Amino acid sequence: MVTVVEPSVADTAAPAGALVAGPAGSTAGITGGGAAPAVAPLLALSGISKAFGALKVLEGISLEVAPGEIHCLLGENGAGKSTLCNLVFGVHKPDAGEMRLGGELYQPKGPADALARGIAMVHQHFSLVHDFTVVDNLLLGQERGILDRRGCAAKVRALGEQYGLPLDPYAKIDDLAVGERQRVEIVKCLMRSPRLLVLDEPTAVLLPAEIESLLQVCRRVAAQGCAVVLVTHKLAEIKKVADRVSVLRAGQFVAKSDSPATDIDRLVRAMIQRDLAGLDAAAASTLGTESAVEAPAKAEISGERQNEILQVDGLTVHDTQGVTRVDKLTLIVNRGEIVGIAGVEGNGQSELGAALSGMTRVTEGRFFVGGVELTGASPKQITAAGVGVVPEDRHAVGCITDMSVAENMFLNRMKSFTRYGFLNRAGLMSEARELMGRFDVRAAGAEVPFRSLSGGNQQKAVLAREITMGGLVFLLAAQPTRGLDVGAVEAVFSHIRAACQRGVGVLLISSELDELISVADRIVVMYRGRIVGECKADPAERDRMGAMMAGHAA
Amino acid sequence: MSAAPASGAGAAAAPVSDPKSASGSAPGSAGTPQRFPLPDIGVMLPFGAVIAALLVGVMLVAALGVPIKDAIAAFLDGAFGSAYVITESIHRALVFALIGTGFVLADRANLTNVGGEGQIAMGGIASTAICLYGGVSHLPLGLSFILPMLGATLAGMAWGAIAGVLKAKGGTNEVISTLLLSFIGVWLLYWSVQSTALLRRPMTGSATLPESLEIPDATKLPVMFPDSDFALHIGLPLTLVLAIVVAVVLNRTLFGLQLKAVGLNPTAARRAGMPIARNIILALALAGALGGLAGAMMLQGQQTVLKAGFSSGYGYDGLVVGLLARRSITGVIAGALLFGFLRSGGINMEMVAAVPTALVTVIQGLIILTIAGIAFITEKKGRAA
Numbered sequence: 001m002v003t004v005v006e007p008s009v010a011d012t013a014a015p016a017g018a019l020v021a022g023p024a025g026s027t028a029g030i031t032g033g034g035a036a037p038a039v040a041p042l043l044a045l046s047g048i049s050k051a052f053g054a055l056k057v058l059e060g061i062s063l064e065v066a067p068g069e070i071h072c073l074l075g076e077n078g079a080g081k082s083t084l085c086n087l088v089f090g091v092h093k094p095d096a097g098e099m100r101l102g103g104e105l106y107q108p109k110g111p112a113d114a115l116a117r118g119i120a121m122v123h124q125h126f127s128l129v130h131d132f133t134v135v136d137n138l139l140l141g142q143e144r145g146i147l148d149r150r151g152c153a154a155k156v157r158a159l160g161e162q163y164g165l166p167l168d169p170y171a172k173i174d175d176l177a178v179g180e181r182q183r184v185e186i187v188k189c190l191m192r193s194p195r196l197l198v199l200d201e202p203t204a205v206l207l208p209a210e211i212e213s214l215l216q217v218c219r220r221v222a223a224q225g226c227a228v229v230l231v232t233h234k235l236a237e238i239k240k241v242a243d244r245v246s247v248l249r250a251g252q253f254v255a256k257s258d259s260p261a262t263d264i265d266r267l268v269r270a271m272i273q274r275d276l277a278g279l280d281a282a283a284a285s286t287l288g289t290e291s292a293v294e295a296p297a298k299a300e301i302s303g304e305r306q307n308e309i310l311q312v313d314g315l316t317v318h319d320t321q322g323v324t325r326v327d328k329l330t331l332i333v334n335r336g337e338i339v340g341i342a343g344v345e346g347n348g349q350s351e352l353g354a355a356l357s358g359m360t361r362v363t364e365g366r367f368f369v370g371g372v373e374l375t376g377a378s379p380k381q382i383t384a385a386g387v388g389v390v391p392e393d394r395h396a397v398g399c400i401t402d403m404s405v406a407e408n409m410f411l412n413r414m415k416s417f418t419r420y421g422f423l424n425r426a427g428l429m430s431e432a433r434e435l436m437g438r439f440d441v442r443a444a445g446a447e448v449p450f451r452s453l454s455g456g457n458q459q460k461a462v463l464a465r466e467i468t469m470g471g472l473v474f475l476l477a478a479q480p481t482r483g484l485d486v487g488a489v490e491a492v493f494s495h496i497r498a499a500c501q502r503g504v505g506v507l508l509i510s511s512e513l514d515e516l517i518s519v520a521d522r523i524v525v526m527y528r529g530r531i532v533g534e535c536k537a538d539p540a541e542r543d544r545m546g547a548m549m550a551g552h553a554a
Numbered sequence: 555m556s557a558a559p560a561s562g563a564g565a566a567a568a569p570v571s572d573p574k575s576a577s578g579s580a581p582g583s584a585g586t587p588q589r590f591p592l593p594d595i596g597v598m599l600p601f602g603a604v605i606a607a608l609l610v611g612v613m614l615v616a617a618l619g620v621p622i623k624d625a626i627a628a629f630l631d632g633a634f635g636s637a638y639v640i641t642e643s644i645h646r647a648l649v650f651a652l653i654g655t656g657f658v659l660a661d662r663a664n665l666t667n668v669g670g671e672g673q674i675a676m677g678g679i680a681s682t683a684i685c686l687y688g689g690v691s692h693l694p695l696g697l698s699f700i701l702p703m704l705g706a707t708l709a710g711m712a713w714g715a716i717a718g719v720l721k722a723k724g725g726t727n728e729v730i731s732t733l734l735l736s737f738i739g740v741w742l743l744y745w746s747v748q749s750t751a752l753l754r755r756p757m758t759g760s761a762t763l764p765e766s767l768e769i770p771d772a773t774k775l776p777v778m779f780p781d782s783d784f785a786l787h788i789g790l791p792l793t794l795v796l797a798i799v800v801a802v803v804l805n806r807t808l809f810g811l812q813l814k815a816v817g818l819n820p821t822a823a824r825r826a827g828m829p830i831a832r833n834i835i836l837a838l839a840l841a842g843a844l845g846g847l848a849g850a851m852m853l854q855g856q857q858t859v860l861k862a863g864f865s866s867g868y869g870y871d872g873l874v875v876g877l878l879a880r881r882s883i884t885g886v887i888a889g890a891l892l893f894g895f896l897r898s899g900g901i902n903m904e905m906v907a908a909v910p911t912a913l914v915t916v917i918q919g920l921i922i923l924t925i926a927g928i929a930f931i932t933e934k935k936g937r938a939a
Contacts, residue, residue: 357825358825359821359825378827379824379826379827380828383826384827389825391825396819396821396822397821397822398822398825399819399822400815400818400819401818401819402818403814403815403818407811407815411815411822411826412826412827414811414812414826415808418808421807421809422806422807423806423807423808423811425806
């Protein structure tokens, strides 16, 4: 196993900076020359630059990561964090600059080379074969011919014990929750006994409790002498585990800190060029700073019946296997109101969203929008009825990534740009540019492929399309901020609120309770396909909602 | 594996990391504009492949012990030696172009139409039936040859639509269904020329061949330049016009955009309110229509008699042309001409220089492999950058 370079005294939630033996309260200089750790750096980057075409993604990046250190990379989406990770992992080659690993010049030819040199990476998107068991997935990378399933299972259990990563080695990936799948990815990395573990936004997909245990794993891995690079934009995580933090903005390091816990405000300012205090509560909730969650003034909820825009009456949805996913669900959303649906993922929220957007057959029950029955209606009819949908799975349902930004922004109303069947491309482009400007969708142009946009900009584009739809009366937004950075979250919610003020009713499905508390007018909790309770969107109700989400009746 | 880590865990050669996420996260790495119709590197690519494959072909000829000079002379003579062979080559190319265009059209909706052979056969049957027994030969204004062509087009369209309906309603893979429908079409043709109750000519003696009567002169496709040696029929302008129409439809119309959307992401297209089933059926039906028309052109322009083996494997050659064109109609035209002349030259090479015509098939295969290989490498590069 790994040779322990520096046995750490630090426990899981050790005060940050405990492992860094640099001068106390050292400077926050742009290049960490003076703040170098006592241990020789494992990974040292100097003057790294990378451009894709004309776009400079990284410029003059210098970074040192020591063994046993948890180094957080903080930055908004598009700041260059993922690119930096990919350079280290050998996916891309730097245009300029030098990388050193353990003192030697390091020029990986590809990910295989990086792996061989002891660098492992957990990507944002998992690469697991869903039909295989955990063990079979782990054995996929093996070189020799005979599969030693039993030995591998033992290793999985041993690693699980050592690092707090419990896993059933013979479980099928399909049957695992997202958090468990991520554990498989981490075990896959740890089985190689890496010297450097890179985690690219690992907490974006996790529940609060899972985040906590992941951070503990990071701490244990670091305690074994492995260097950990953690990409994140959640401040709470940085407070908890980071030994050092480097903040990226627009491809450059704009701040570094050796004592992140005390430096949070400065780091946030550097990252988003704004003060935390001035941030919208919803946006602040994505930074994971619990203190920032406050319930803003909520709209008065009117009880008048004619105010109802969405009426769901005893809705039942079975999946293709006949399993009941949504169970006799009844729900009302009023005009100008944001109703949040809270719940642990997999409790029927996805199926409810699919049913309301016409993508899944309703087994029983009915639903109405503005008094018009839409049960069994096609997506086209539902759109025509004034229902906007920001789907949960942006890539699979919300957009066509290989088509242009402009085409995606008007995907549901292409007809308005045609004459005798011919497309008016010029009109499409100019309207798309106008809409991109209004919703701050940043792209190299309206004609570039949608997939070249960052996640936040993709989501803003989808939202722009749905919100500017003619005759919008009801908006279904499912996990609209997943994977987005602060700026994008703020933009998404300010647009949703603006629509709400125009009288649009909003149903917001989210697994982020803090986000719901700060945005919604009231919150219903979904558990096993049913609504098990309703709460005011008040931080004081947090515990009660948490209990309901876990299945404890209110 | 070099520089293995100090650990005992078996270091893997193939990382299971996904380069997709890597390129997806790279901002500004705009994709290649290969979906646009203008010639670009994707269209130029096949030319290099063709030259490379021809060079290998020359080497194979040398390996056969045939003097290279003789073989090349026979090839060139067969492909370009006279007005007659040039005309023949171009007529053959028209069929490839129609099938290839249909392939590209269906491919836009991510549908692979391998049913050209059967669609040609159905077109041939319909065209023969109308020419001989439809009472069209005395119609004015060119209707005598236009109506059989229309009938053939509709027959091919129906044949393609069957696969479309199966795909849209039942999810049947269109590769399987179009291929099987091809066999059915070819054998229907065989049956129809075997039975006098169908299209076989009246049996006047035991030597009567299993084929149809020759179609009336009025139903044959008019030749454009009657005084010239080049007896090119009006299928040439018709094919060019259709190719341009398809290119315009694919790139400039809502229908073309919807096909693309359905092909790239049917779920998102459905959510956006696009008619998925209709587009799938239409795409395959239109591809079939072009195949049916190709059958009519073969019959009314060249063969004039329907017999077993009528479709001559042109459906599959056209499919290859469509594949090579890499989504470009310009590429279809170029590929169709290339294969048209290649076939003529190959046939002559066999007759004159005793080089088996199978060599042409080998060269075709090499061209496909080379192009697929280069495309693989360039696309991989494009993704990594």
